Amino acid sequence: MPTRFQRWILPGLAFKAAVIGGGYATGRELAEYFIPSGPQGGMLAILAAMACWSLVCALTFTLAHATRSVDYRSFFAVLLGRFAFVFELAYLVFMVLILAVFGAAAGEIFAALLGWPKLVGTLLLMMGIGAFAAYGNDTVEALFKWVSVFLYGIYAAFVLIVLAGFGDRALATLSTPLPTTGWLQGGLTYAGYNIVGAVIVLPLVRHFIDRRDAVIAGVLSGPLAMLPGLLFFLCMLAWYPQIGDEALPSDFILRQLDMPVFHVLFQLMIFSALLESGTAVVHAANERIAHAWHSRRSSRLGKRVRLAIASVLLVGSIFIADRVGLVALIAQGYRGLAYLFLAVYVLPLLTVGAWRLWRGPAAVAMPAPTLSGDRP
Numbered sequence: 001m002p003t004r005f006q007r008w009i010l011p012g013l014a015f016k017a018a019v020i021g022g023g024y025a026t027g028r029e030l031a032e033y034f035i036p037s038g039p040q041g042g043m044l045a046i047l048a049a050m051a052c053w054s055l056v057c058a059l060t061f062t063l064a065h066a067t068r069s070v071d072y073r074s075f076f077a078v079l080l081g082r083f084a085f086v087f088e089l090a091y092l093v094f095m096v097l098i099l100a101v102f103g104a105a106a107g108e109i110f111a112a113l114l115g116w117p118k119l120v121g122t123l124l125l126m127m128g129i130g131a132f133a134a135y136g137n138d139t140v141e142a143l144f145k146w147v148s149v150f151l152y153g154i155y156a157a158f159v160l161i162v163l164a165g166f167g168d169r170a171l172a173t174l175s176t177p178l179p180t181t182g183w184l185q186g187g188l189t190y191a192g193y194n195i196v197g198a199v200i201v202l203p204l205v206r207h208f209i210d211r212r213d214a215v216i217a218g219v220l221s222g223p224l225a226m227l228p229g230l231l232f233f234l235c236m237l238a239w240y241p242q243i244g245d246e247a248l249p250s251d252f253i254l255r256q257l258d259m260p261v262f263h264v265l266f267q268l269m270i271f272s273a274l275l276e277s278g279t280a281v282v283h284a285a286n287e288r289i290a291h292a293w294h295s296r297r298s299s300r301l302g303k304r305v306r307l308a309i310a311s312v313l314l315v316g317s318i319f320i321a322d323r324v325g326l327v328a329l330i331a332q333g334y335r336g337l338a339y340l341f342l343a344v345y346v347l348p349l350l351t352v353g354a355w356r357l358w359r360g361p362a363a364v365a366m367p368a369p370t371l372s373g374d375r376p
Helices: 004-019 022-026 028-033 035-067 072-079 081-114 118-133 137-175 183-194 202-207 211-239 249-257 260-297 303-324 326-359
Strands: none
Touching (some): 004 137, 004 202, 004 211, 004 260, 022 260, 035 183, 081 260, 081 303, 137 260, 183 326, 211 249, 249 260
């Protein structure tokens, strides 16, 4: 019997793992989409993104549970029918872009921390992602759990240290009336390209016992994923507005703190966040291929094949990360992804998916059950 942690909390931690990577963990995404709306507008944008995530995750998990869809291929076969291939193409673009962002962020971290060439940090991250993705569900879930413990602990310490030293400045900035222009657009754009995390973590649907589990897990996913970002944004306000121009806002703040040991711990936490996010993205692709493989060959996808799939995705992403860079990838690629996923995922979910759930079991197509990559 799955525990309440597996049914209610683990999906939210996995969703957090899928969205917290390069730009979120380093603060670059927060600077790109929330800082331009001002302190109060940024907070409103964060709350809008959180609410959007909770709604879409709850609907996604509920529909996936009702249709026994434990990978995105099965899920979109139900939601889009013969047009499911459109999401497949969108997800391929997403994977390459997001892995490139993670690789670029890892390169920036090691360059700032140790002075190493950026490509070294990128390669270290990609090797770690490939290793974890090769071992399937149990190993990936353990990564989500323990990295989450490390991440929340470091974020809590970071917030306490920053607010103890610069809290007056941050609160003064937050209380200063400034224009909130574009907060809703910023929040929905940010939520839009990250919302695909809800289908990335569909292998965890196998833990749900009933619809109640799916709804609770979905509603909790928004706060679990966004709380570290909200606290990080509050810390960033102590250096508003100049922090919006920093490639790595986290590194900028850590330099102001002048705490070398904690600086290293925080950078290791970011690297861990990149590792779990990248692993979540690649693992979702592996699970999609594993279920198709099983339906045709009645056998499980082996570790070597999983590693080979991961390697192909990662090599292409390394090239893009090395050529383009972190700031340009986030500024130029993410908005396009947001509109793409709105069209092929969110709108069909809020219309066709919600209608099928409202009409009950007769309106929900039930594909044949599939095996997860690790368990019968």
